[in-house]
Amino acid sequence: MPTVTTYLGRLFGCFFLVFALSMVVQKQTSVDLVTGLVRDPEVVFVMALLIVLSGLAVIVGHNVWSGGALPVVVTLVGWLALLKGLAFLLLPPTVLAALFAALHYEQFFYAYLLYVVLFGGYLTYAGFRSPAQ
Helix, strand or coil, X not given: CCHHHHHHHHHHHHHHHHHHHHHHHCXXXXXXXXXXXXXXXXXXHHHHHHHHHXXXXXXXXXXXXXXXXXXXXXXXXXXXXXXXXXXXXXXXXXXXXXXXXXXXXXCCHHHHHXXXXXXXXXXXXXXXXXXXX
């Protein structure tokens, strides 16, 4: 397994798990923060730029679609980040607010975090299980 794949798997995996843990520990603060962020166009713009940059960094450095599940999942994380960032950049604030409302974020908070934990758990496990070359 290439070193960059192992590194990114470990990095993303640990980040997703720490992120999910912090969200669970401070649920109401997290819900209030995310709700406030989505309603602030200036913050959404800056956040979108950072997400696009992160997604492009992964895609440019690791656009691997073969070699097992870990490289593909790491690449998918990059592409999903790019698509999310582009959506934040291109969609009008009113549409973003409507989409966020349709997600019922507070109601399904733990269900959404379950995906983060599953991604993070898999990436952490696979990243630390794979020896870097």
